[in-house]
Amino acid sequence: MTLFPNLRRTLVACLLTTGLAGPAMADDPTIEELLLATDDAQRGESSHAVMVMGVKTKRYERSMRMEAWSLGTEKSLIRILEPAKDAGITTLKVEDNLWNYLPKVDRTMKVPAGMMSGSWMGSHFSNDDLVRESRLSDDFSCEFTAKPEGGAGNYVIACTPREDAAVVWGKLVATVRADKVPVSIEYFDEDGEKVRTMTYSDVQEIAGRLTPMTMELVPHDKEGEFTRISFETLEIDVPLEDKLFTLQALKQ
Amino acid sequence: MDRWLPACAALALGLAAPALADEVEAELHGDVKLFSVASFPFAWFAPPEIPPEAEPFLPDDFDPQTLLDEAGLGTDASLTGAADLRLKGVLRAGRSRLEVHHALTLQDQGASTGLGSSSGVGRSAPEFLDLSYTPDIGASTRLQARIDRLLWAYGADGVDVTVGRQPVTFGSGLIFTPMDVVNPFSPATIDTEYKPGVDALRVDAYAGLGGRVTGVVAWAGTYGPLADDADNIELADVILAANGQATLGVTDVQALLAVARGEPVFGLGLVSAVGPIGVHGDVTLTLPADDADEEDPFVRAVIGADGRPTGTTSISGELSYQGCGAADPGDYLEVAQGQRFARGETWQMGRYYGALAVSQEITPLLVGSVAVIANLGDPSALLAPNVSWSVGENSLVAAGGYVGLGKRPDAVPLGFDPTTFAISEPSADALAASVNSEFGLVPVALFISARNYF
Numbered sequence: 290m291t292l293f294p295n296l297r298r299t300l301v302a303c304l305l306t307t308g309l310a311g312p313a314m315a316d317d318p319t320i321e322e323l324l325l326a327t328d329d330a331q332r333g334e335s336s337h338a339v340m341v342m343g344v345k346t347k348r349y350e351r352s353m354r355m356e357a358w359s360l361g362t363e364k365s366l367i368r369i370l371e372p373a374k375d376a377g378i379t380t381l382k383v384e385d386n387l388w389n390y391l392p393k394v395d396r397t398m399k400v401p402a403g404m405m406s407g408s409w410m411g412s413h414f415s416n417d418d419l420v421r422e423s424r425l426s427d428d429f430s431c432e433f434t435a436k437p438e439g440g441a442g443n444y445v446i447a448c449t450p451r452e453d454a455a456v457v458w459g460k461l462v463a464t465v466r467a468d469k470v471p472v473s474i475e476y477f478d479e480d481g482e483k484v485r486t487m488t489y490s491d492v493q494e495i496a497g498r499l500t501p502m503t504m505e506l507v508p509h510d511k512e513g514e515f516t517r518i519s520f521e522t523l524e525i526d527v528p529l530e531d532k533l534f535t536l537q538a539l540k541q
Numbered sequence: 542m543d544r545w546l547p548a549c550a551a552l553a554l555g556l557a558a559p560a561l562a563d564e565v566e567a568e569l570h571g572d573v574k575l576f577s578v579a580s581f582p583f584a585w586f587a588p589p590e591i592p593p594e595a596e597p598f599l600p601d602d603f604d605p606q607t608l609l610d611e612a613g614l615g616t617d618a619s620l621t622g623a624a625d626l627r628l629k630g631v632l633r634a635g636r637s638r639l640e641v642h643h644a645l646t647l648q649d650q651g652a653s654t655g656l657g658s659s660s661g662v663g664r665s666a667p668e669f670l671d672l673s674y675t676p677d678i679g680a681s682t683r684l685q686a687r688i689d690r691l692l693w694a695y696g697a698d699g700v701d702v703t704v705g706r707q708p709v710t711f712g713s714g715l716i717f718t719p720m721d722v723v724n725p726f727s728p729a730t731i732d733t734e735y736k737p738g739v740d741a742l743r744v745d746a747y748a749g750l751g752g753r754v755t756g757v758v759a760w761a762g763t764y765g766p767l768a769d770d771a772d773n774i775e776l777a778d779v780i781l782a783a784n785g786q787a788t789l790g791v792t793d794v795q796a797l798l799a800v801a802r803g804e805p806v807f808g809l810g811l812v813s814a815v816g817p818i819g820v821h822g823d824v825t826l827t828l829p830a831d832d833a834d835e836e837d838p839f840v841r842a843v844i845g846a847d848g849r850p851t852g853t854t855s856i857s858g859e860l861s862y863q864g865c866g867a868a869d870p871g872d873y874l875e876v877a878q879g880q881r882f883a884r885g886e887t888w889q890m891g892r893y894y895g896a897l898a899v900s901q902e903i904t905p906l907l908v909g910s911v912a913v914i915a916n917l918g919d920p921s922a923l924l925a926p927n928v929s930w931s932v933g934e935n936s937l938v939a940a941g942g943y944v945g946l947g948k949r950p951d952a953v954p955l956g957f958d959p960t961t962f963a964i965s966e967p968s969a970d971a972l973a974a975s976v977n978s979e980f981g982l983v984p985v986a987l988f989i990s991a992r993n994y995f
Contacts, residue, residue: 349906351934372934373570373994383750385791394726394736395708399793399812401819401847408852411905532699536786537747541638541696 320431323444323465333525335360344412346514353410364534381539390539412516413506437467470499483509496525566633572994576623582984584616589952598954598964609952623648642690648683666724669740669760689738701745706738709757711784711797713812713821716896717861719841720808720823722801723759723780727888731988751788761802777803803830818848839864853902866892870919873976890979893917906931921947921978935994945983950974
């Protein structure tokens with residue numbers, strides 16, 4: 290799903306830079322194939338979804354229902370359906386531009402890059418997770434650390450930043466099933482401490498693809514807390530036009 | 542009842558149009574808000590002084606307290622309350638949307654709370670069609686019913702048309718909004734969640750990603766054409782505005798051409814980013830109408846920046862110039878009694894302003910903020926601390942205040958000129974305020990509020 294383009298792109302970037310991964314076995318998919326499949330499983334060329342995001346922390350639980358459209362990795366439109374307090378607030382992201390529309394005051398607000406570091410809607414995702422286009426293709430190197438054996442197990446791919454790379458994460462570890470369905474992505478800081486884990490579950494066939502319908506992000510420094518996104522409906526490779534991702538759509 | 546007929550007809554038409562479509566989606570939402578505002582005039586802390594030079598002009602037997610009360614410079618604190626219920630209905634069918642909001646506000650009038658302490662609920666706007674009703678339920682309590690939204694919107698390829706009562710906003714200013722020529726907000730109100738709807742015809746034409754041209758005709762007259770006191774509609778009764786916007790890289794630029802109540806207004810705006818800092822700016826030039834007190838053309842401008850130094854902290858600041866404001870505090874009351882102030886076109890009396898707002902997420906549910914709006918010419922400031930607590934998925938409790946800081950006004954005999962020490966009244970038996978700073982006039986106001994959305 291295009292909600293998390295930089296997560297996907299991070300993964301893809303890692304795979305694309307993986308001449309380091311060594312030659313694949315004859316029947317093995319390459320790292321590139323695995324991560325592109327992961328990317329496609331989440332998104333496709335376009336998508337339309339209704340999803341529920343649940344946030345649990347020590348102090349509270351909140352949920353939010355949204356409708357989202359995406360086209361490629363650079364265009365997305367998200368409209369809040371519930372809770373009633375925030376219903377109608379819409380976010381449009383096109384390339385490096387991000388706008389919020391507040392219908393109660395008819396105000397279209399451009400969100401500067403410097404405002405994107407905060408939590409997104411009170412979740413464990415940041416605004417940056419939501420909209421930033423990854424530029425990590427030159428920053429990470431990836432390699433297999435495990436492969437399925439005897440028809441059991443998963444592919445495990447470790448991605449580490451190059452020495453001069455200015456990236457947030459010290460390492461990413463992606464686990465992908467043999468049928469190319471993503472299982473998890475682990476995020477490590479520069480000290481090698483695991484910071485958060487994204488897991489994928491509830492795999493269903495959508496548009497002929499096996500697609501995880503639930504994603505859960507667990508921050509390891511906050512015991513018992515998580516953000517879970519579950520798709521109520523998900524359409525992949527639906528015909529969407531560029532004009533859906535304009536200021537006109539933001540207001541409707 | 543006659544005045545309701547056009548509204549009913551419009552509503553019926555709006556309802557009928559979507560009903561003809563194959564698929565109709567209906568939504569009904571709303572919210573309930575409660576406010577309580579305690580206000581302490583500056584005289585409550587220290588009664589205004591009477592300059593020694595003015596004392597000879599006062600009667601020998603004057604009662605200072607009575608005169609101060611009569612001059613609105615009394616010391617009484619007050620407590621007011623308000624309850625606001627808003628029902629929101631939306632019908633969507635194909636590319637059509639009909640939206641209706643009904644706002645019902647019960648407000649305890651109490652004593653005058655002065656500047657800066659209005660709850661902001663029950664705000665209104667000029668009405669082409671009279672869709673408000675205020676029954677007489679007593680002197681101390683006011684009940685107001687208003688249809689605050691009654692709009693039909695249709696979106697075609699690249700064009701949106703919206704007819705009816707709707708919010709309209711232009712410009713990028715957060716606190717100072719010179720480009721917002723249609724019914725701007727005052728930040729000195731507690732509740733700015735909904736912008737009052739204005740009766741307007743609006744057309745938006747879109748091109749490319751961020752290209753948009755907006756044309757608006759909005760009603761700004763005192764009485765609509767069907768009101769008992771209706772007069773001929775004149776150019777001074779409407780606001781005509783055309784606003785163009787384009788996105789260049791990560792920069793949005795805007796140009797505004799408007800005729801607001803007969804006065805040409807030209808504006809330019811920009812929103813962009815410099816590294817991690819967002820920047821914005823608006824500037825307008827207004828050419829006053831011939832009968833506008835012989836005013837010269839004036840400029841209003843704002844520049845601002847905002848950023849998020851940490852994931853839980855956001856800061857924004859603005860500097861503003863208002864050419865139609867008064868340079869001398871002694872002229873503030875003249876500005877405050879002028880038409881621009883009365884019709885909400887501006888809420889500032891001076892010329893040079895700065896504002897800084899800091900918001901800190903204490904926990905994801907508890908957010909504290911402090912805003913300071915300063916008149917740089919007096920100097921004086923309005924301090925506005927606020928804490929809001931999300932007590933439930935759709936419930937919010939907030940508390941805060943507005944504190945005016947600055948040199949308080951003196952009490953002088955009516956007609957007394959504090960500059961020349963002369964008096965125009967032959968025998969002064971009343972006092973008036975001699976203003977020394979803008980926000981020195983503002984009382985201390987504390988509020989609590991609770992909101993629930995459904």
